Amino acid sequence: MNDPANFSFQECLHFLGRSDKECLHYIVDGKLRRMLLAGGEPVVVEIAQGGDAAYLEATVLAPAGVMFPEKDIQDFVTRWLHLDADLGDFYAYTQTDPLLRGLAAEYRGLRLVGMPDLFEAVTWPIIGQQINLSFAYTLRQRFIRHFGYHQQVDGTDYYLYPHPAVIASLTPEVLTPMQFSRSKAQYLVETATVMASGQLSEQVLAPLDYAAARDRLVALKGIGNWSANYTLMKYSRFPQAVLLEDAGLQNAVRQRLQLPAKPSMAALQEYTRPWQQHAAYAVFYLWRSLLPPLNV
DNA sequence: ACCCAGGCGTTCG
DNA sequence: CGAACGCATGGG
Numbered sequence: 001m002n003d004p005a006n007f008s009f010q011e012c013l014h015f016l017g018r019s020d021k022e023c024l025h026y027i028v029d030g031k032l033r034r035m036l037l038a039g040g041e042p043v044v045v046e047i048a049q050g051g052d053a054a055y056l057e058a059t060v061l062a063p064a065g066v067m068f069p070e071k072d073i074q075d076f077v078t079r080w081l082h083l084d085a086d087l088g089d090f091y092a093y094t095q096t097d098p099l100l101r102g103l104a105a106e107y108r109g110l111r112l113v114g115m116p117d118l119f120e121a122v123t124w125p126i127i128g129q130q131i132n133l134s135f136a137y138t139l140r141q142r143f144i145r146h147f148g149y150h151q152q153v154d155g156t157d158y159y160l161y162p163h164p165a166v167i168a169s170l171t172p173e174v175l176t177p178m179q180f181s182r183s184k185a186q187y188l189v190e191t192a193t194v195m196a197s198g199q200l201s202e203q204v205l206a207p208l209d210y211a212a213a214r215d216r217l218v219a220l221k222g223i224g225n226w227s228a229n230y231t232l233m234k235y236s237r238f239p240q241a242v243l244l245e246d247a248g249l250q251n252a253v254r255q256r257l258q259l260p261a262k263p264s265m266a267a268l269q270e271y272t273r274p275w276q277q278h279a280a281y282a283v284f285y286l287w288r289s290l291l292p293p294l295n296v
Numbered sequence: 297a298c299c300c301a302g303g304c305g306t307t308c309g
Numbered sequence: 310c311g312a313a314c315g316c317a318t319g320g321g
Contacts, residue, residue, distance in 0.1 A: 125302080126303095126304095128302060128303095129301090129302075129304070130301065130302090130303045130304075130316080130317085131301055131302095131317075131318065131319070132300075132301040132302090132318090132320060133301075133302065134319070135301080135318065135320080136301085136302080136319095138319085179317080179319095180317090181316060181317045181318085182316080182317085183304075183316065184316095184317090221304090221305080222303095223304085224303060224304050225303090225304095226302080227303075227304085230302080243302070245302090246302050246303095247303090248301095248302040249302075250302095251302090287302080290302095
């Protein structure tokens with residue numbers, strides 16, 4: 001990994017454990033378990049802190065007795081936990097910004113936990129927009145359990161996020177009884193169709209710069225500026241992605257500055273304008289500041 | 297009962 | 310153009 005002095009597995013685990021409705025990964029005895037694709041095949045892996053804390057160790061829990069491309073697993077974890085990041089510049093910047101000062105010391109080593117799956121990174125904002133987080137996680141759990149590839153290992157259910165082709169084959173009427181709004185159900189099926197047909201893919205997005213990628217995503221129905229920037233932050237990892245319209249960001253700013261009410265959009269633009277290439281990490285650390293501290 | 301939620305698309309003035 | 314409004318429903 002890069003910048004091991006600024007890596008804390010514990011901080012990353014704390015963020016990953018924020019919802020008890022999570023079903024794409026589990027935390028067991030300070031280790032991280034999930035299913036992922038290696039060599040195109042589903043594998044259940046356990047990720048643990050290495051001996052000197054400067055690296056992570058991945059163990060294949062299932063299927064047993066089969067060799068899997070180690071590099072695929074390593075690449076996945078690197079992208080998931082942003083192990084290739086270098087936080088030095090961001091930490092230096094936080095000391096110069098009144099809104100961010102102190103975040104580096106409080107949460108040192110927290111990496112911007114991402115989403116290596118494009119379909120997940122595009123559809124999770126659709127699922128979660130406008131509703132409270134608790135209900136959003138409930139809907140996500142239903143979505144994954146109903147439509148994701150599933151495998152049970154040692155009595156635990158592991159899932160892959162649903163494949164676009166599976167969702168593309170649905171009608172919105174399948175989703176509305178599961179308490180997705182009509183609009184969300186429609187956006188999910190439409191987005192899945194666009195991805196299943198290859199009109200939106202890793203390859204389509206990869207060559208685009210920040211503005212072009214944002215425009216491509218916003219062209220999808222149900223994806224506005226907030227959702228597009230979410231995808232650009234969590235999947236594409238554009239460092240300048242900023243979630244201006246985010247209620248969580250607005251609450252974190254209010255809290256840190258002791259404002260009587262949430263900041264106006266104009267005020268928020270003032271606060272965030274200097275962030276530039278630090279915006280994605282700034283937002284993520286401010287989200288972290290809304291979670292309980294580590295030692296509770 | 298009321299307001300807000302990690303918004304977005306549509307309609308209105 | 311920007312502002313206002315409807316969506317759906319859980320949670321405080």
